Amino acid sequence: MANAASGMAVNDECKLKFLELKAKRTYRFIVFKIDEKLKQVMVEKVGEPVATYEDFTAALPDDECRYAVYDFDFVTEENCQKSKIFFIAWSPDTSRVRSKMLYASSKDRFKRELDGIQVELQATDPTEMGLDVISGRVK
DSSP: OOOTTTOOEEOHHHHHHHHIIIIIOOOSEEEEEEETTTTEEEEEEEEOTTOOHHHHHHTSOSSSOEEEEEEEEEEOTTOOEEEEEEEEEEOOTTSOHHHHHHHHHHHHHHHHHSTTOOEEEEESSGGGGOHHHHHHTOO
16 A cells, blocks of 8 residues: 555565564564655665674665664673664665655655564664664663
8 A cells, every 4th residue: 555645655575574574583684775666665685684783784875765674682781682673764965855755754654564663763874873873772
């Protein structure tokens, strides 16, 4: 079903890959892109469970918007191993204005399709989603 605000549909693969990340931990991250011709949000890249945060940030283009989810593992002060699923709206300053508007207007609907996101970040440059920022959001 297309989003009335932006006309974007969500490809079923997006939901399937997200469920695999959430339930089976099959992936460390997923990068999504809007295919403007098909008017759909599609899976662009997935990261294997052994992928690092650096691998994830390298998968995001420098000058194009993307949505991404990242499964962040951490240890609590009580020494418990936990993880949180981050949704990141990547909208670099150098991306096209039309692209920024398209991603901004489609974000909420797309996010609703991914049930289980625990933390949301909006980033316009790499420092806004550095590992220090991610770590700070899980406490």
